[in-house]
Amino acid sequence: MLSAITANRWDFDAAAHLLVRAGFGGNPSEIQRTLALGPEKAVDSMVNVQPDDYPPPTWATPADGSDLRAQVQAAATPFEKQAAIKLLRQKFISEMKDLTRWWMTRMVNTPSPLVEKMTLFWHGHFA
The missing domain is CATH 1.10.287 (Helix Hairpins)
Incomplete structure (x- = not known):
């Protein structure tokens, strides 16, 4: 069974892995921004998005x-x-x-x- 990642395992590599699995990866600044959010807020920011107006x-x-x-x-x-x-x-x-x-x-x-x-x-x- 899956469990939430613990704070001591949340690092740059884990944030990079999340960005690859839930999107198309990220550059170092995007990975750092995701790392700073923490695992729960990072996932929440990917799941709860506002519709965009991409033409x-x-x-x-x-x-x-x-x-x-x-x-x-x-x-x-x-x-x-x-x-x-x-x-x-x-x-x-x-x-x-x-x-x-x-x-x-x-x-x-x-x-x-x-x-x-x-x-x-x-x-x-x-x-």
């Missing part, structure tokens, strides 16, 4: 892509249809790359790494 990607607004789909449907020749489909695919690929960049940046810069690590875990589980 979504600019293209993440509800858009249906109907303009590109309309071009596919309105294509008069197979060549035009193929070109319109290519544009639609390029838009999708570009947005997926933007989403990946946005999410990686969010994970690195978040004030709540545990939330992001759990999001990544469940995404890997269900996606």
Whole structure:
């Protein structure tokens, strides 16, 4: 059975370990800040976080892509249809790359790494 870490075992390495397990690690100043909180407050600060207002990607607004789909449907020749489909695919690929960049940046810069690590875990589980 697990038990809380004792004060005499709470050191720089334990704080660093907590940051790795509950997030994506930390630099020496973040580890020192976590160490100064003590084990209970450090865990509490990771679990009880305020929602952040990290802005979504600019293209993440509800858009249906109907303009590109309309071009596919309105294509008069197979060549035009193929070109319109290519544009639609390029838009999708570009947005997926933007989403990946946005999410990686969010994970690195978040004030709540545990939330992001759990999001990544469940995404890997269900996606």
